[in-house]
Amino acid sequence: MGISSELQAISNASEPELVLICAAAAERGAVFCRALGRSEQSEWVDASLGLVWAAAAGDSVQDDCAEALDELEMESQDDEDDSSRPEFYVAQSVALVGNALAVSMRPSAAKAEMAVNTIRSLLSMLDFKVGGEKPVVVRYGDPSPPAGPLVQMEIDAEREVLDLLAREAAASGQGEPRASAVNRIQASSTEFGGRLTRSIEEVAALSNWEL
Numbered sequence: 001m002g003i004s005s006e007l008q009a010i011s012n013a014s015e016p017e018l019v020l021i022c023a024a025a026a027e028r029g030a031v032f033c034r035a036l037g038r039s040e041q042s043e044w045v046d047a048s049l050g051l052v053w054a055a056a057a058g059d060s061v062q063d064d065c066a067e068a069l070d071e072l073e074m075e076s077q078d079d080e081d082d083s084s085r086p087e088f089y090v091a092q093s094v095a096l097v098g099n100a101l102a103v104s105m106r107p108s109a110a111k112a113e114m115a116v117n118t119i120r121s122l123l124s125m126l127d128f129k130v131g132g133e134k135p136v137v138v139r140y141g142d143p144s145p146p147a148g149p150l151v152q153m154e155i156d157a158e159r160e161v162l163d164l165l166a167r168e169a170a171a172s173g174q175g176e177p178r179a180s181a182v183n184r185i186q187a188s189s190t191e192f193g194g195r196l197t198r199s200i201e202e203v204a205a206l207s208n209w210e211l
Helices: 005-011 015-036 039-056 062-071 086-105 109-130 149-172 179-207
Strands: none
Touching (some): 005 109, 005 149, 015 039, 015 086, 015 109, 015 149, 039 062, 039 086, 039 179, 062 086, 086 109, 086 179, 109 149, 109 179, 149 179
């Protein structure tokens, strides 16, 4: 199976674009922590995202990002490796923000691709739960089944970011997005989180999680 067009575009992105791609991915994924995490975790996520977006806008916040990453050395959570528990999603959400902090200091296409794949994986789990947990068997040679609605929403969000970056690069001849593009992507990523909240709450109810 060939690499998807979105991941191919990420692999060719400039360093400022990689910072912005990871900021957007972390913002989209942050809703898991806000909906399911503890208040101190959400506070760290919100403060750290502020730094990540500042870095994406070209501000010099590397020392602050490094300090926030140091704070990420928090205590281990029970059930954070158990995808049937909310702690798993919170840990993944926090890790996405930590990844964005790291990329803001040292841009990496591999880490940007990992962020996108992480969100797709989390949303595929939600699609599976909301869809009644019906397994799909794909025989060798058959086409892959279509993406679930939440995964497709994520793919559309990725394409929106990449298309805007491509237009920015074509207009400026450089790989450094303007402030207006950063603001548009931040607003769109925040709005994505608002739409995703309802699905997380639905999965929480189906799973009997206490919020």
